[in-house]
Amino acid sequence: xxxxxxxxxxxxxxxxxxxxxxxxxxxxxxxxxxxxxxxxxxxxxxxxxxxxxxxxxxxxxxxxxxxxxxxxxxxxxxxxxxxxxxxxxxxxxxxxxxxxxxxxxxxxxxxxxxxxxxxxxxxxxxxxxxxxxxxxxxxxxxxxxxxxxxxxxxxxxxxxxxxxxxxxxxxxxxxxxxxxxxxxxxxxxxxxxxxxxxxxxxxxxxxxxxxxxxxxxxxxxxxxxxxxxxxxxxxxxxxxxxxxxxxxxxxxxxxxxxxxxxxxxxxxxxxxxxxxxxxxxxxxxxxxxxxxxxxxxxxxxxxxxxxxxxxxxxxxxxxxxxxxxxxxxxxxxxxxxxxxxxxxxxxxxxxxxxxxxxxxxxxxxxxxxxxxxxxxxxxxxxxxxxxxxxxxxxxxxxxxxxxxxxxxxxxxxxxxxxxxxxxxxxxxxxxxxxx
Amino acid sequence: xxxxxxxxxxxxxxxxxxxxxxxxxxxxxxxxxxxxxxxxxxxxxxxxxxxxxxxxxxxxxxxxxxxxxxxxxxxxxxxxxxxxxxxxxxxxxxxxxxxxxxxxxxxxxxxxxxxxxxxxxxxxxxxxxxxxxxxxxxxxxxxxxxxxxxxxxxxxxxxxxxxxxxxxxxxxxxxxxxxxxxxxxxxxxxxxxxxxxxxxxxxxxxxxxxxxxxxxxxxxxxxxxxxxxxxxxxxxxxxxxxxxxxxxxxxxxxxxxxxxxxxxxxxxxxxxxxxxxxxxxxxxxxxxxxxxxxxxxxxxxxxxxxxxxxxxxxxxxxxxxxxxxxxxxxxxxxxxxxxxxxxxxxxxxxxxxxxxxxxxxxxxxxxxxxxxxxxxxxxxxxxxxxxxxxxxxxxxxxxxxxxxxxxxxxxxxxxxxxxxxxxxxxxxxxxxxxx
Numbered sequence: 001x002x003x004x005x006x007x008x009x010x011x012x013x014x015x016x017x018x019x020x021x022x023x024x025x026x027x028x029x030x031x032x033x034x035x036x037x038x039x040x041x042x043x044x045x046x047x048x049x050x051x052x053x054x055x056x057x058x059x060x061x062x063x064x065x066x067x068x069x070x071x072x073x074x075x076x077x078x079x080x081x082x083x084x085x086x087x088x089x090x091x092x093x094x095x096x097x098x099x100x101x102x103x104x105x106x107x108x109x110x111x112x113x114x115x116x117x118x119x120x121x122x123x124x125x126x127x128x129x130x131x132x133x134x135x136x137x138x139x140x141x142x143x144x145x146x147x148x149x150x151x152x153x154x155x156x157x158x159x160x161x162x163x164x165x166x167x168x169x170x171x172x173x174x175x176x177x178x179x180x181x182x183x184x185x186x187x188x189x190x191x192x193x194x195x196x197x198x199x200x201x202x203x204x205x206x207x208x209x210x211x212x213x214x215x216x217x218x219x220x221x222x223x224x225x226x227x228x229x230x231x232x233x234x235x236x237x238x239x240x241x242x243x244x245x246x247x248x249x250x251x252x253x254x255x256x257x258x259x260x261x262x263x264x265x266x267x268x269x270x271x272x273x274x275x276x277x278x279x280x281x282x283x284x285x286x287x288x289x290x291x292x293x294x295x296x297x298x299x300x301x302x303x304x305x306x307x308x309x310x311x312x313x314x315x316x317x318x319x320x321x322x323x324x325x326x327x328x329x330x331x332x333x334x335x336x337x338x339x340x341x342x343x344x345x346x347x348x349x350x351x352x353x354x355x356x357x358x359x360x361x362x363x364x365x366x367x368x369x370x371x372x373x374x375x376x377x378x379x380x381x382x383x384x385x386x387x388x389x390x391x392x393x394x395x396x397x398x399x400x401x402x403x404x405x406x407x408x409x410x411x412x413x414x415x416x417x418x419x420x421x422x423x424x425x426x427x428x429x430x431x432x433x434x435x
Numbered sequence: 436x437x438x439x440x441x442x443x444x445x446x447x448x449x450x451x452x453x454x455x456x457x458x459x460x461x462x463x464x465x466x467x468x469x470x471x472x473x474x475x476x477x478x479x480x481x482x483x484x485x486x487x488x489x490x491x492x493x494x495x496x497x498x499x500x501x502x503x504x505x506x507x508x509x510x511x512x513x514x515x516x517x518x519x520x521x522x523x524x525x526x527x528x529x530x531x532x533x534x535x536x537x538x539x540x541x542x543x544x545x546x547x548x549x550x551x552x553x554x555x556x557x558x559x560x561x562x563x564x565x566x567x568x569x570x571x572x573x574x575x576x577x578x579x580x581x582x583x584x585x586x587x588x589x590x591x592x593x594x595x596x597x598x599x600x601x602x603x604x605x606x607x608x609x610x611x612x613x614x615x616x617x618x619x620x621x622x623x624x625x626x627x628x629x630x631x632x633x634x635x636x637x638x639x640x641x642x643x644x645x646x647x648x649x650x651x652x653x654x655x656x657x658x659x660x661x662x663x664x665x666x667x668x669x670x671x672x673x674x675x676x677x678x679x680x681x682x683x684x685x686x687x688x689x690x691x692x693x694x695x696x697x698x699x700x701x702x703x704x705x706x707x708x709x710x711x712x713x714x715x716x717x718x719x720x721x722x723x724x725x726x727x728x729x730x731x732x733x734x735x736x737x738x739x740x741x742x743x744x745x746x747x748x749x750x751x752x753x754x755x756x757x758x759x760x761x762x763x764x765x766x767x768x769x770x771x772x773x774x775x776x777x778x779x780x781x782x783x784x785x786x787x788x789x790x791x792x793x794x795x796x797x798x799x800x801x802x803x804x805x806x807x808x809x810x811x812x813x814x815x816x817x818x819x820x821x822x823x824x825x826x827x828x829x830x831x832x833x834x835x836x837x838x839x840x841x842x843x844x845x846x847x848x849x850x851x852x853x854x855x856x857x858x859x860x861x862x863x864x865x866x867x868x869x870x
């Protein structure tokens with residue numbers, strides 16, 4: 001069979017990795033795919049660097065639209081990132097009747113609905129395994145492996161930078177800023193780390209996972225997002241004392257009145273597998289009604305792990321590129337005409353357990369008053385720690401609550417903060433039992 | 436589109452689960468598959484029980500060949516187990532041009548080569564996700580998700596019964612026989628537990644994983660198999676002191692001179708995710724050259740987890756049942772004409788690290804002599820414990836070696852056992868660093 005011709009947009013970390021993996025494992029890959037896969041044309045910004053890597057057999061230029069419009073190209077692989085030029089290129093590739101493989105979570109989280117609709121209308125595939133959790137085949141697992149299940153929830157460590165920072169903060173007892181500076185030096189964090197540390201990258205990925213889980217359109221703008229930059233080492237230590245570790249989780253959950261879609265630091269039981277996912281590793285825990293919990297773990301970023309997912313998509317597309325669209329798996333796991341309009345819940349409508357920490361005057365009646373406020377808001381307490389505070393004549397109180405509605409927690413926090421003997425704002429973290 | 440007609444052979448635990456999941460999640464599944472899937476005909480032994488479960492809409496009989504030969508059936512789901520009648524039925528279904536879904540690891544580990552060849556010749560699919568690790572989509576991950584990789588090794592906890600027994604032995608300090616009896620009472624172990632506890636079931640599954648990883652024919656007869664029935668609680672405790680837990684692992688590894696294919700108890704580092712897979716859960720760790728390590732975790736058995744995999748296969752087959760065979764993923768991940776004839780290594784040619792325990796006379800020179808025997812066989816020692824033995828005037832020595840050839844270890848053990856001051860046979864366990 002003739003080889004499949006791939007046009008590559010971008011030759012950065014992932015683009016370079018894709019080139020290397022396809023070259024090194026060409027034999028292994030064609031033994032599986034039944035035909036060879038060739039990158040025949042590449043668009044880059046730096047021609048000299050590209051020619052040094054690619055040699056003379058590949059057509060290298062600076063105009064990505066020339067690649068997208070090249071009639072000899074079967075599959076366009078978009079690895080330039082961003083959501084403006086990338087959007088134009090992907091839509092143009094689709095208009096040209098080409099299949100697309102992309103690692104671009106920001107693009108799909110924001111413009112997925114438009115892009116998938118265009119692809120369906122044109123009868124082409126847009127594959128995006130590399131957009132979530134790098135080399136872990138989580139998209140495939142959710143789209144195909146768990147297809148028998150009504151998915152109940154997904155909870156994932158889907159940002160390696162923040163997991164690296166949290167792992168170091170815990171194991172070495174260091175504050176956020178120190179570890180972030182180290183992570184930047186080691187290349188685990190960008191010079192401008194905002195996207196990672198504020199949870200935006202994780203929310204892009206979670207948005208896609210939620211669509212795959214529940215058959216809802218991608219709705220990044222409805223996600224609730226909190227990062228880890230405000231997290232105190234003290235809370236990491238206290239969590240550990242209580243039998244928990246703090247992870248930045250992306251959580252999406254089906255509830256009777258809608259879908260939770262939220263990224264934030266959360267306490268998870270120390271003995272759980274998710275708590276033991278350390279360093280820059282990623283893991284996604286999925287609960288289906290038939291299968292129960294399954295977990296998928298691996299490297300969520302990096303040159304070759306991400307390329308592993310890009311190339312897997314290229315092989316999948318290669319297999320089905322001349323097949324009837326009905327033979328293909330729908331982009332978001334569910335048929336386009338069978339998507340649901342289940343609403344995304346506001347964060348105030350989320351139900352989970354909470355960790356509350358506050359500094360109070362060390363005097364009689366304080367605990368009774370706070371416990372009363374919680375009880376009045378319908379919140380019951382699972383466990384509690386009281387310890388001397390750094391401030392004179394003060395004590396720190398830490399509560400773990402049972403499941404409660406976030407709106408009620410917020411009401412209770414406002415009341416607690418208005419009490420005269422409460423000397424700090426209330427630190428509030430969510431607790432996920434993952435059961 | 437017309438619904439897909441499924442004929443079900445067997446309505447035991449997995450068959451019943453398949454019926455329930457397909458019925459309960461019919462809406463969710465057809466939203467994904469784009470058409471509905473109906474079990475229209477079932478063959479069972481107990482008609483009355485089947486009719487009570489299935490109602491009157493399904494044609495129930497006792498002759499499985501009648502189902503297999505029914506022209507209205509698109510997919511035959513074989514869930515009767517065993518490898519004689521099941522083999523005849525699967526081959527007849529293929530001869531009738533029907534696709535097959537099966538959970539039967541014994542059948543495929545022994546007769547896979549014949550069955551897959553027949554299916555390829557006839558242009559039908561034989562899907563077997565449920566044959567390995569229950570509801571975990573590990574077959575799909577290896578056949579498709581990791582297709583860019585040269586797989587280096589696979590190490591899996593792929594038998595829930597033995598993992599449950601080992602977890603209980605460790606956490607409660609009980610001997611094998613006591614825990615086995617409990618497991619039988621709880622339904623985690625069969626009345627005749629031989630297949631599970633002697634590693635045969637794990638070896639069936641490992642044989643399939645090895646084929647998927649390396650593109651070699653299924654060769655169950657070449658697998659090295661040791662179970663856990665001889666494992667002493669004492670070794671579990673000593674392993675823990677040394678920073679390890681003992682798990683029954685299926686390991687297959689690519690080496691320069693062939694492929695390792697072995698099932699046996701092994702020490703794994705206590706901090707590794709595999710060590711923390713407890714109870715009846717399964718997990719498979721796969722190392723690919725591009726992606727690094729990825730891990731897949733979930734329930735490896737049970738009614739609905741296994742049904743989850745069966746139904747996922749039915750949906751996959753439904754999508755591709757009228758597609759050209761070239762559009763389909765090859766049965767064993769590699770194209771039938773691209774399989775390798777890499778030899779399976781004998782256990783003596785395996786290279787790994789070892790745990791050695793022996794009782795010796797507590798007298799000067801003993802340690803020096805044993806260390807000399809090990810050194811002479813080219814085996815270097817990583818760590819060592821000496822402790823008083825239960826027997827008077829004796830000591831127990833426990834060594835952890837660095838990587839060594841098993842043949843050399845066997846030579847050294849024979850020499851050690853021939854030393855006059857050695858009062859026991861040498862207990863030998865393998866140690867897997869999983870790196």
